[in-house]
């Protein structure tokens with residue numbers, strides 16, 4: 001694991017952007033993308049750059065079950081708002097949270113990932129160490145799957161909803177095994193509320209109690225943290 005400590009979210013996002021730009025120069029053509037507040041400034045850097053994504057495929061990590069792309073709380077909507085409306089990609093995949101057959105959608109998503117091996121995967125991290133929506137205790141060998149969100153994740157994500165009861169209880173998430181197949185993984189974390197999760201990820205045991213700790217086994221994982229998120233590492 002390579003740890004890059006930066007002053008703040010802005011400089012960390014700039015760093016992540018530079019790694020992506022380098023990757024594209026070196027022929028990366030499939031990007032794994034994440035949602036949440038963590039990658040927003042990275043997407044702003046991508047939008048204001050002159051990088052061309054029209055030959056790039058993107059594959060998102062996850063989506064709430066029950067929300068369609070027009071729902072402002074869906075991850076698909078988030079991606080449209082923050083990136084896809086500004087930058088044209090060759091193909092962009094986000095799990096379909098309103099598929100009539102969720103099991104078939106899950107299978108289909110695994111096929112998409114198999115057909116488009118991810119060159120660079122962007123990750124945020126939940127306060128309990130989750131990546132994508134792979135909550136603690138998710139088996140490391142799982143592929144795309146249906147997830148029951150934990151209470152702490154529902155509460156953490158409630159800030160984006162008018163009412164806590166509106167937060168969906170389930171999601172479709174790319175699995176940890178699929179994430180681990182990405183050639184390069186860039187995990188970003190900002191703020192003191194991520195410090196414990198970062199500590200467990202970097203210094204803790206490799207354990208399903210902290211899903212991100214599996215990244216210790218990845219041959220090319222880069223962790224970009226601001227001072228607050230890195231505060232428990234020294």
Ligand SMILES: N[C@@H]1[C@@H](O)[C@H](O)[C@@H](COP(=O)(O)O)O[C@@H]1O
Pocket residue numbers: 034035036037038039061062123124125126127130131132133153157
């Ligand atoms: N499924 C997403 C994750 O992909 C994200 O990393 C996490 C942290 O969110 P934030 O970046 O807003 O702190 O939230 C959600 O649960």
